[in-house]
Amino acid sequence: MPVEPAVTRPRLPAEAAERPVLEIDGIWKKFGEHDVLTDVSLSVQRGQTVCILGPSGSGKSTLLRCVNWLERPDHGHIYLSGQRIGFRPVTDLPMSQAELAQIRARVGMVFQHFNLWPHLTVLGNLIEAPIYVQRRPRDEVVAEAEALLDKIDLREKRDVYPARLSGGQKQRVAIARALAMRPSVLLFDEATSALDPELVGEVLAVMEELAQDGMTMVVVTHEMGFARDAVIEVAPPDKFFETPKTERARQFLQRYASAPRAGLARRRG
Amino acid sequence: MMHEFAIVWAHKDRLLVGFGNTVVLSLLATAAALTLASPIAIALMSHRRPVRALARGLVDGMRCIPFLLLAYIVYYALPTLAIRLDNWTAGLCALVIYNAAYMAEILRGAWASLPREHVEAGLAFGFSGLKLYRRIILPPIVLACMPVLGNQMIQIIKDSAFLTIIAVPELTHEASAIQSTYYVPFAAFISAVLLYWVLCRLVEISVGAVERRARARR
Numbered sequence: 001m002p003v004e005p006a007v008t009r010p011r012l013p014a015e016a017a018e019r020p021v022l023e024i025d026g027i028w029k030k031f032g033e034h035d036v037l038t039d040v041s042l043s044v045q046r047g048q049t050v051c052i053l054g055p056s057g058s059g060k061s062t063l064l065r066c067v068n069w070l071e072r073p074d075h076g077h078i079y080l081s082g083q084r085i086g087f088r089p090v091t092d093l094p095m096s097q098a099e100l101a102q103i104r105a106r107v108g109m110v111f112q113h114f115n116l117w118p119h120l121t122v123l124g125n126l127i128e129a130p131i132y133v134q135r136r137p138r139d140e141v142v143a144e145a146e147a148l149l150d151k152i153d154l155r156e157k158r159d160v161y162p163a164r165l166s167g168g169q170k171q172r173v174a175i176a177r178a179l180a181m182r183p184s185v186l187l188f189d190e191a192t193s194a195l196d197p198e199l200v201g202e203v204l205a206v207m208e209e210l211a212q213d214g215m216t217m218v219v220v221t222h223e224m225g226f227a228r229d230a231v232i233e234v235a236p237p238d239k240f241f242e243t244p245k246t247e248r249a250r251q252f253l254q255r256y257a258s259a260p261r262a263g264l265a266r267r268r269g
Numbered sequence: 270m271m272h273e274f275a276i277v278w279a280h281k282d283r284l285l286v287g288f289g290n291t292v293v294l295s296l297l298a299t300a301a302a303l304t305l306a307s308p309i310a311i312a313l314m315s316h317r318r319p320v321r322a323l324a325r326g327l328v329d330g331m332r333c334i335p336f337l338l339l340a341y342i343v344y345y346a347l348p349t350l351a352i353r354l355d356n357w358t359a360g361l362c363a364l365v366i367y368n369a370a371y372m373a374e375i376l377r378g379a380w381a382s383l384p385r386e387h388v389e390a391g392l393a394f395g396f397s398g399l400k401l402y403r404r405i406i407l408p409p410i411v412l413a414c415m416p417v418l419g420n421q422m423i424q425i426i427k428d429s430a431f432l433t434i435i436a437v438p439e440l441t442h443e444a445s446a447i448q449s450t451y452y453v454p455f456a457a458f459i460s461a462v463l464l465y466w467v468l469c470r471l472v473e474i475s476v477g478a479v480e481r482r483a484r485a486r487r
Contacts, residue, residue, distance in 0.1 A: 068393055070389060070392060070393060097398060098397055098398065100397070101392075101395045101396065101397035102395065104392065104393055104394065104395045105394065107393075109390075109393040109394075111386065111389075111390065111393075113386060115386045115387060115389065115390035116390075117387065117390065117391075117405065117409070118387075118409060118486050118487060119409045119412055119486050120408075128394075129394040129395060129396070132396070132400060132404050133394060133395040133396060133400070134395070161485055161486045162486075163485070163486060163487055164485075177394075181394065181395075
């Protein structure tokens with residue numbers, strides 16, 4: 001009987017329907033000799049917000065960057081709505097840059113340092129990728145972008161360049177820019193940790209609203225308040241499969257800042 | 270001396286034709302050099318070593334050749350290889366190749382100092398290949414090196430004076446022709462200098478205007 005390792009089994013399209021939006025299946029990542037991710041798994045259902053907590057250097061950002069293949073995991077699989085990221089179906093050959101770009105266009109990303117394009121206005125930042133990557137009609141994209149600016153309360157900054165915005169405004173624009181792509185999942189990489197304390201609130205408010213609207217989100221954060229209502233789901237990466245009891249996870253949470261390396265995923269609602 | 274200037278004034282049509290040719294030559298050369306600079310800059314930043322080495326060779330080569338010599342080579346030496354260009358085309362080609370190399374190096378420098386996150390945001394939003402370059406990389410680097418590119422355009426205007434030696438009827442050529450016909454070197458050359466000065470000032474003023482708009486985006 002031929003041995004078929006489970007890790008390379010191609011996924012059938014029929015299975016896609018009941019699958020989670022995002023599935024991370026046992027990924028490993030090493031930088032030099034340093035193990036950053038060891039066998040991390042995570043699945044995110046449609047409309048769910050998953051928060052990932054942990055001290056700096058524990059690989060939270062690397063995990064997100066693996067999802068849109070800005071970093072390549074050494075082992076493991078990642079699926080977006082059932083489609084394997086980074087490798088072609090059936091042949092299992094690595095995806096070309098253009099194929100990766102198509103996947104990335106379906107994954108929204110909000111960066112710690114906003115990374116708005118300084119040469120474009122606020123509106124320009126929102127419509128750039130929908131027009132030039134997704135090739136959607138300009139009128140439709142502009143109308144949608146203006147509605148998004150209303151939502152984040154920055155309509156009056158439409159024609160301003162990012163350099164003229166406050167940190168909180170920049171990050172709200174960055175969120176709107178990601179939403180303008182109509183992504184299947186939105187990734188937040190420490191979206192509030194580069195902000196002055198008094199600006200954190202306005203960004204968290206937008207994120208709360210999105211979570212309530214049923215946006216599928218993965219949030220790497222230091223904001224305990226935002227992750228407050230969550231149910232503990234997964235524990236330190238060393239023993240990722242040993243799902244901890246809630247009590248143990250709480251203890252872990254209390255002293256997480258002193259832990260050498262830990263990832264903790266919490267699932268809201 | 271006033272008499273000398275009166276002679277030059279009498280032949281101002283010739284001088285203005287030369288001036289017009291210098292303007293056309295410089296504008297064409299700038300546009301073409303800037304266009305050609307992009308693929309060279311992309312090659313300079315390529316991950317493939319042979320591509321990078323080839324572009325590096327071209328750029329370093331151009332930077333080590335005196336422009337006068339390049340003009341000689343394109344006009345007088347290329348016919349040996351059965352490439353025969355008229356003096357206008359040869360002059361324009363020499364200006365374009367020479368300055369594209371300089372501009373490519375300017376673009377490469379600005380590109381290398383572009384924050385990694387800026388390009389990463391482009392990748393994360395699904396840009397790749399040429400589209401990534403044209404929409405995400407090129408605009409900010411052109412804005413960033415506007416003053417240096419303006420400088421290079423002034424360099425092109427001044428280099429175009431060398432083309433008198435292959436008989437391109439540009440400003441220096443016409444001034445030289447007037448002075449040798451009527452023996453009025455002072456007035457003829459000073460008039461040409463003034464016209465070059467006007468042209469370079471115009472470039473500086475336009476670059477300054479673009480630069481002010483660019484500053485709003487930083």
